[in-house]
Amino acid sequence: MRKLARLIGAVLLLGACLQMSGCWDMVEVSRASLMTGLALEPGHDGRILVTLEVLNSAETMSVKGGKGGSPSQLYSNEADTIIEAMIRMNEHLDRMLIPSHIRVIIVDERIAREGLDRFMDFVQRSRYVREDVTLLVSRGTKASDMLRVAYPDGMYAGFGIQSQVFNYHNNWGGVPDSFMYEVAQSAFSPGKELLLGAVTLDKKSDKEESVENSKMLDPQTLVRITGSAAFRENRLIGFLSKEDTRMVLLVTNQLKRTTISFPLDGQGKYAAIRLIRYHTSKKVRMIEGRPLVSINVEAAGLVASMDDNLAIDKIHGYEELDRLASEHLKECLTATIEKMQKQYKVDVFGFGEHLYRHRYHEFMPVSKEWNEQFAKAKVVVQVSVKIERSELKSRNLSRNKVEN
Secondary structure, three states: OHHHHHHHHHHHHHHHHHHHOOOOOOOOHHHEEEEEEEEEEEOHHHOEEEEEEEEOHHHHOOOOOOOOOOOEEEEEEEEOOHHHHHHHHHHOOOOEEEHHHOOEEEEEHHHHHHOOHHHHHHHHHOOOOOOOOEEEEEOOOOHHHHOOOOOOOOOOHHHHHHHHHHHHHHHOOOOOOOEOHHHHHHHHOOOOOOEEEEEEEEEOOOOOOOHHHHHOOOOOEEEEEEEEEEEEOOEEEEEEOHHHHHHHHHHOOOOOOEEEEEEOOOOOOEEEEEEEEEEEEEEEEEEOOEEEEEEEEEEEEEEEEEOOOOOOOOHHHHHHHHHHHHHHHHHHHHHHHHHHHHHHOOOOOOHHHHHHHHOHHHHHHHHHHHHHHHHOOEEEEEEEEEEEEEOOOOOOOOOOOOOO
């Protein structure tokens, strides 16, 4: 019994010692800084300019609150590679940088046109950078300027931009999810090209950005989502509008929710339909050396607003709305597909990937030239929108009577 008691005591003592041991790579919080944003721009002589957004935790604490200072600080460095520029940030920064909290990476348009492969290797190889980081392309402005925008309530730019993209994607659909792992997926997904979110700046004055911008009723500088950036073999070739981006998401079943406004028979009068669910089915096959793509969209929605006194308390009123909404959505979808075929000639819809998965033997002979095949493909679009109900009112609030 005495030996057993000694053995148990030794095990308990060893367990206590293990619990008190520290991490080999532990860093004191007071000596570390969290990176929350990363901007990549072309530097001098072929080098890359890296700008980091570093969190100022004292200004973002919700319990004690800050003193009105900036929630983050920006540091820039230039080197031949991203990792070298980041490590050398301690030339003018006293704390150790921790990259595991990066929320957004913004790539300058000029770099994106050269190609993402060279610059994305580090962030994809690093075990600290998460795969769900939001990856965006700056359009017509410097990528680092996006991180200089001040947001209210002590929100730093990295979190503010990521939240803006998330909410816009979920509520209207004018921007793709645009996560970093999609770069790797596009490289390993034959028959589908990369599509990332695009942002720019709306500036009302040439004054330098400050925290006071977030305290104004009319902010002088805002980050604006412009749609998406289309790539070919990881090289930027052009930008899509918010409306075209929404149609791409509709085809790929990535649209969460959206509202469609379409004209009524009356001139200058519109109706708005809130889509509550939808499903897009695709069929792709090769016929006589030419791809044939069939798209069928079935959607259900409710009436959100209407400028005219259409009798939606009657069956024929809903049937008329169904027809107008279906025709309008079909026109928009067809126009977007034709633009991608004639102007950009890249398959961002994943038609080639669908052919690869369902008709492998038909895809492989044209796999190396699929974008050219997509440009000459015949696309047949069918859209069926069914209006299930209206919001609170079934009649337009006007003095005119609804015709029966």
